Amino acid sequence: MIGTIRLLLGKDIRRLWPPIGLMMLDALISMVFYGVLYLLILDLMNATFSLHKLGLYTLVLLAAFLLRCAATATGYTMYHVLGSDIIKTMRLNLGNHLKNLYLGYFDKNSMGHLLGVMTHDVADFERVITHYMGDLIKAVFLSVYLVAVAFWIDYRLALVQLTFILGGLLILWAASRVVTRLGIRKRRVIGQVVSRIVEYISGIRVFKAFNQTGSRFQRLEQSFRSFKRESIILEAGIAPFVMVFAILADLGFPLVMISGAGLLLEQTLTKELFVIFLIQSLALSNVLKAFSGQYHEFRYFELAARRLVDTYARPEIGFAAEALPPERYDIEFRDVSFAYEPGTPVLKNIRFVAKEGTTTALVGSSGSGKTTVTSLIARFWDVTSGRIFIGGRDIRDLNPDRLLAKISMVFQDVYLLNDTIYNNIKIGAPDAGREEVIRAAELAHCRQFIEKLPGGFDTLVGEGGSTLSGGEKQRLSIARAIIKNAPIVLLDEATASLDADNEHEIHRSLQQLTTGKTVVVIAHRLNTIRDADQIIVLEEGGIAEKGSHRELLAGGGAYCRMVGTLAAAKSWKI
């Protein structure tokens, strides 16, 4: 466990030592009470108790009390403050780590799993680190100390006590195995519940459209029921162990009493040592009982820590040796092949150059690999073989953050934050001022519709932009890209049928975005394709044809047929 914590918190864990030291001091001072009790009993047994001693013991207890107050207050406060700070750093590191992972991690893990790690696991880990870890260390420290004292008093009674403690540890070990087994099941169900809630809420439109809200809700309800069942099973599974442990802790005292009485009768133990042992045994049983009450707080800890370690173990997008940032922004694919899953190639030997400041249109049937080409440029994934260069530098040598700073992306699925329009545009350039945001909105032809909204630029757009039309969202995402002003633009043209006005507005916004940039566009509109400097026709992951509109038309191949189909569709639309 310590190893896992060290792995997750790194050197930060050292910051916790001073408050832990204070908590141990508090634990040691708490033993003064038992010391005074021992002296008092001895005095009573030997008839040496006096008012003077009463005053002395009271003073000692008072001093111990004040010291404990100081140690506890300082230790706990420091511990919680530092613990929260360390966990905050861990959360930021985790967020940073997730940001640097390949997209495959997010594809392979359900929303429920990802949210579970980011919320439940971090919270479980945090609760133990900031609240219970100190108490656990204190309990272990006191137990070791008291057992050492026991051996110092009488090894025979100490061995009896040790047998009990080992029995208790065995029970905790068995409990932790049960908790891990049942906890994995419960975590899986929590992941399912979260996934189904997300599915239900984000798909509510589709479910309503297909009159499926009832059956979908049943799916959700069923996962709630499984969650309840697994919670009960887990609690019921752990309760007997905790109870037996608490009973064992309680039984320690009478057993030591009986064994000690035997030794007393045999006259191999003095009555003073017998008394001191009884007091030590009482103290130990109190420490163990206090810990058993908190044990259930550790039930998910190991599981949570394991999943966090597993998340940290996922490889980040690396870069061999940071090369100088490119000075040019042409893009070259040199014999690039790529597979999402080993053995299923999606791109095969792709070779093209997109010259700086020109537009390259990617066309091809659905599933031919167009989106994959743009994802590889942004390094959402790494090539399986071959190389991609930007300005002559292999993108795997560039720091991924710096690479992304040079790329603006406009996707079909626009995601807007549940924030103001202003902040949604500013995300493209966090340092931009209000004037720049307004200017970007103007260039993206969205100022007019924004100013008609009740709060203008300060209007909240709702999660995912739910309060805006498809065309408005598109234009906002273009404004975002314009303000970023990156030299490379990756664009996925909207396929959803936009009305003529919207299409015209978006087209004009895109012109503002793309002028003078190296543009790779997944093109669907005939105008965009025709105006491109270079057209790449993809077929089943390979390049079928490459050239300008004129050249490809003259070739009379796949492109020529595709243009014919597009033109026919357009005439139908008109």
Ligand SMILES: Nc1ncnc2c1ncn2[C@@H]1O[C@H](COP(=O)(O)OP(=O)(O)OP(=O)(O)O)[C@@H](O)[C@H]1O
């Ligand atoms: N994350 C992924 N994991 C596994 N396979 C994927 C993933 N993304 C895409 N694919 C597969 O890769 C192939 C190419 O997909 P891609 O999205 O690049 O095609 P596309 O030409 O952009 O299609 P469309 O025009 O329909 O968007 C498809 O067979 C697709 O199923």
